[in-house]
Amino acid sequence: WCMCQIGYVYSGDPREVPWQLLQLKPVQMSRDDRENYMQQRSQFTDSEWIDLLMQSIGFNPDLFSDRAKLLHLVRMVPFVERNYNLVELGPKGTGKSHIYSEFSPHGMLISGGEVTVAKLFVNNSNGHLGLVGYWDTVAFDEFAGKAKKAGRDLVDIMKNYMANKSFSRGVETFQGEASMAFVGNTSHNVPYMLKNSDLFEELPKQYHDPAFLDRIHFYLPGWEFEQIRSEMFTSGFGFVVDYLAEILHNLRDADYSDRFEKYFELSSTLSTRDKDGIKKTFSGLMKLIYPDGNASPEQMEPLLRCAIEGRKRVKDQLCRIDSTMEEVEFTYKRASDGEVVAVQTLEELDYPQLYWRGRVVENSEDKGEAEAPVADDAVAIEGNEGEAGASENADALPVARHQEAVMLTPVERLAAKADGKQRELVENQRGITYFGLFGPYLAGAKKIVVEDAYVRKPYQLRNLAEFLEMLLRCKNPDEDVAVHLVTGHNEPGFVEAQLNGLNELASTFSQLGVNLTYEFRDTLHDRSITADTGWEILPGRGLDIFQKFVDGDWLNPLLRHQQLRRVKECKVTYRRIDEK
Template identity: 55%
Template sequence: MTTLDARINEHFAGYVVRKDLVKAVKGNAIVPTYVLEYLLGQYCATDDEASIATGIETVKEILRKHYVHRSEARLVQSTIKEQGRYKVIDQVSVALNEKTDSYEATFENLGIKKVAVDSGTVRAHPKLLVTGVWCIADVQYEFSDDARISPWILESIKPIQVARVDFDSYLAARDAFTTEEWIDLLMQSIGFEPGVFGRRSKLLQLMRLVPFVERNYNIIELGPKGTGKSHIYSEFSPHGQLISGGEVSVPKLFVNNSNGRIGLVGYWDVVAFDEFAGREKTANKALVDIMKNYMANKSFSRGVNPMGAEASFAFVGNTDHNVPYMLKNSDLFEALPAQFHDSAFIDRLHAYLPGWEVDVIRSEMFTSGYGFIVDYLAEILRHLRAQDFSHRPDRFFTVSSKMSTRDRDAIYKTMSGLLKIIFPNGGETEQEVEELLRIAMESRKRVKDQLFRIDSTYPAVDFHYTASDGRKIPVTTVEEEEFPQFYRHGKQADAGEDEAGDTADRTPDARPLPAPAAPSGAAAPRPQDGHVVFAENRKGIGYDKLFGPYLDGARRIVVTDPYIRIFYQIKNMMELVEMVIRRKAPEDQVSIHLVTGPDDGNIETQRELLDSITEACIGTGVDFTWAFDTTGSVHARDITADTGWKIVLDRGLDIFQPPLRKANGFSLSDRMQEHRMIKGFYVTYVRHADAGSEVRE
C-alpha cells in the first residue's frame, strides 16, 4: 500500500475501495462500475486483506445468485415461480398502463413485463418512469385465473446508490491532503493510475466530471477512438445517462406533449450523447432547435408552457482526421453532423475538451490503488451542484472585459466546476487558480476560435486575463502553439496580431524555434537567444528542433543533468547522441561528455547502460564519455557547446511523457520523438562569448 493509499483509508474509511477489485468480481456480468462498487462498498471498503478476500467472495456469490444474465432469464423466472419470491439485480423501468390505470415494470435482462408496481414506489423513485435504472428488487409470482392480471409482482425495489452522505466530513477530510494528493485520489477514484499521467492530462480527465457538479453545463469532447470519452458517463454515476446520439427524440429528451411528462433532462444530472460525431448522420431539426434554446436558457417549450431543467449536456464523438488536417482544411468541429455544425449550437458550448490530448487507454493506465466508491463521489458531486464557486478566482485575476457575456459565463462555469472538484473547501493558491483559469479560458477559446472560421460574422475575441499586478496575460490553446501555420488565417490572423499588440506578456512559444535542419545548399537556420515555454501535451517537439541548430558545428558538448539514471532517462541521452550523429558531417569529430548523478539503488545497471552508449559510438565520429558528480553539488540541467551556446532546461532531457509501449515495438510515439506528448517545460538559450573556454574546462 502506498503512502497515499494509507492516507485515503485513514480519512475515508468505509467510503473507498481498491479499484482493481472491480475486475476481480465482474466476471461476465454486464453492469456499470457503480453497481459493482456499490456491492464492493458493502463488503470490501477496508484495507484489511483478509476482509477484502472474504468480501470479494461474498460479492461474487451475490452476483452469481442474483444478477440476471439474459441467457439464464428463463431459469430465473422458473426459480421465482417455484420459490414464490426471489431477489434479482437487473435494470428496471416503469410505465403507466392507462387502460388499467396501473404502473407496470419491465425487467430488461429477466425479460418480464407488466410487473405490478404500487404508486408509492413510483413516487419514491420517479426516474423509473424515464429510463432503465439498476436496482436490487424482490419479485413475486402469484398466478391468477384472470388472464388480465399479470402473475409478476414487484414486492420491493432499491435503486443501487449510496444513502445520504456527510458532506461536512468530506470537506474536513479534504484538508488532510495536498492539492497533488487530492488530484491523485480523484484520478484513482475514476480508475486511473496517477503516475502515468502528467499534471495537465490529469486535469483534462477531471474536466469530464464538471457536468456532474455544474447545472446546465455543456461540454464537447472530440478525439481519436479508444480514449475512454464515454466511460465517465456510462460507468461513473447513477445520476448520468448515456444515450446514442441518433437514438433520442424530442419527447424522450424534453417533454411528451401527449401526456405532459418531462423527459430525460428533468430526471438526470447529466445527459451524455455518445457517438455524437459523424457527417453522414442526420438529426431532427425540431430537436436541434429545442436543444439550442435549452442550452442557452435552461428552459424549453413545445407549444405549451415553458419548462425548466438542470441537466448538463455532454457530447462525445470520434474525429475523422488529425488536428493539423482539420486546422488546415476545415475546423475542429468538422466531424459533427450537418445540423449540429451550426454556429448557434456551437456557441452554446461552454468548453471543448481536446480529445486528441487524451492517450488511448492501455492496461498500465488502470490503478490498483484505493479510490472513492464511485457512487459515494457521485453523491458528493451532486451535492455540490447547488453551490456556485464561479467568482472565487476574482480575488486574484480579472477576465478580459472585451469578451462577450456568453464567453465569460462559459469560463466562470468551467472554473466553478474545477474548483468544486479540486478545492471543495477553498484554500486554493493564486498559482493553482491561474492553472485552472488558463484551462477554463482555453476550453472556451477553442470553441470561439473555430466559430470564427465557421461564421465570419462572429467578432474577434481577445482572450486574456489581468493579474493582480496589472499584467495582461494572453491565453493560447496547445494546438495554436503546435500548429501556428494553420491555426490563424485571413481575418483571424489579423485579429491575432491585434491581440498581440494589446498584450504585454507572451507566454508559450513567444518566438518560433529554428528549423531542425537546413536542406542541402540552403542557408543554415539562425539560432536566437531567449526563453521559450512549452505547454504540456503538445506534440511535434524533439531534440532536433530544440537543440540541433545550437549544436551544429560543435566540437565539444557537455551535458549536465543529475537525473540520467534509469533506463528511459539514459535512452533520452542516447537519442541526443543520435541527433548529433545525424546532423554532423561524416568527417567531423565531436566529443560529448555527460555529468550526472549516481542511481544509488541500481548503480551497476546505470554504469552498464551509459557504457553501452560509449560502445555504440565507436566508429561514428562521436566520442561519448560520462562521469558521476560525487559531490552532490550539481543541480543545474543544461547543455553547453563550444559553439558559444548554453541551453538551460528546467527538466533536463526528461521532456517527454512515457510513450505507449507495445510488445511488437511498433509504436510511433516510442520510435519518433515528434509523436510523443511532452511534459510542460521551458528552455533558455544563452549566448556566451567565452563558452568555448568554459566547455574546454
C-alpha cells in the same frame, strides 16, 4: 442498495396504483456528507487528491500526466455543475462515454445520439417531462456522424435550453438543470481537420450550426486521450462511486464561478457566452479539486487556464465556420503583477500554420515562415528561402562558422536572436525535438559539457543516445566533437545497467566522431549544456523533456520521431558566455 419509504393510499379507483414511492436514498449516502467530505479533503495534498479522484473513476494516476488528469476531471464537470454543455470528439476507444454510463446514478447516456423532443424535453400528449427534468447529466453517445439526422424543432428547442436553462412546448415554460455532454468519434486526425474544415466537422449538419456551437462551454480534445489499455486500470483505493456521485450531486448547489475574480481579470473583449463558459468550467473544476471553494491564486491559475483553453477551442472553430463571428482575446491579467497572459490551445502550438489558415503566425517575421509546411524543427532552423549560406541538404544542419561582422549563417542568425531568452514548452505539446531546441547553439562545437543528474535509467540513456545522434547532424563528417557527461550514480537497481549503457554509447559513437566521456557527481542538481560555441543552455528538465510512451515496440513511430511525442512542461534558457 437504497432505502425506500413506501406509502399506501387506496382511493377505490381500480385504475390507480395504491402503492407510492415517497422517498429513495442510496445506502452509502443516507445524509448530505459534504461537511465531512470537505474536512477530510484538507488531509490531502492537491496531487494526492487528484490521484484519489482518478482512482475513483478507475484509472492508475501514475500512467497519466498532470494535464491528462485534469482533462479526465473535466469529463466529471457535468455531474457537479448545473446546465453545463460539453463536447468531446476524438478517436475510438478512449473511454469517452464510459463515465456517463457507469459513474453516477444521476447520469443518463443516450446511445446512438438520436433522441426525440418528447423524450428529451416534454411530451405534449401527456405533459410528462423528459430526461432533462430528472437527470443531472444527459450524455449523447455516438453524437458525431454526418449521416445522422435531427429534426429542426429538436435543435431549436435544444439551443434555447442550452442558453436559457428553460424550454417551452405549447403554452407552458419548463425549467431544467441537466447538463449536456456530446461525445463522438472523429474520422480524421487534427491536422487534416484544421487544413480541410474545422474541429467540428464530424457533427451532423443540423448541429454544425454556429448558434448551437456557441452554446458549448468546453470542447474537450478527445485526441489527447490515450486508447484504454488494461494496464491503465487501477488496483488502488478510491471512493465508492455511489458516495462520490452523491457528493457531486449535492455540490451542484454551490457556485464558485467568481472565486478567481479577486486575483485574475478576464479580457474585456470576451463575449458574455465566452465568460459564462470559462466561469462554469472553472467552477466545476474548483468543486472537484477544492470542494470548499478555498484555493490560492497559484492553485486557481491552472484551472482558469484550462477553462479558457476549452472555450477558446470552441470560439476559434466558430470563427472558421462563421466569418461574421468576431474574434476576441483569450487572455487574463494577474492582479498581483498586472501581467497579461495569453492562453493558446495545443493544436495552435502544434500546427500553427494550419490552425491560422491564411494568417501570419504570431511572432513570425514574415508570411513565408507562417505558410511553411509542418515538419521537423529543421525546416525553421535552416533559414528562409533566399538567405545566403542556407544548406541544400534538408537533413543537415549548417555548421556554425566564425565569420566577420554580418556574414552569419542562418543558424547563427537564429541563435543570435535568442540571446538571453527562454523557450517555454507547454504540457503535452508536440513538434519539439532536440534538433530544434539545441541544434543552432551546438552547431560546429568541438567541446560540449552536459550536466544532468538523471541519466541513469534505460529511457534516460535513450535520451542521451538521441542527443548524441542530434550532434551527428550538427558537425562535419570529417570533424570530431568531444562530449563530457556529468551525472549521478546512485539509482538503486540501475547502477550496473547505467555503466554498461554509458560504455556502450561511448564505444558506438566514437566510431562516428562523437567522443563521449563521463564522470559521476551525486551532489549535482542543476542541468546545463555548455559548448565552446559560446552558448550555455539551461534546460529545466535536462534531456528528460518527453512524456512516457511505450518505447519497447519498434513499430511505434514515437520511438523514431521525436516531433510526434508530447512533452512535459518546462523552460529552456539560452545565454551567451565568455569564450575561453
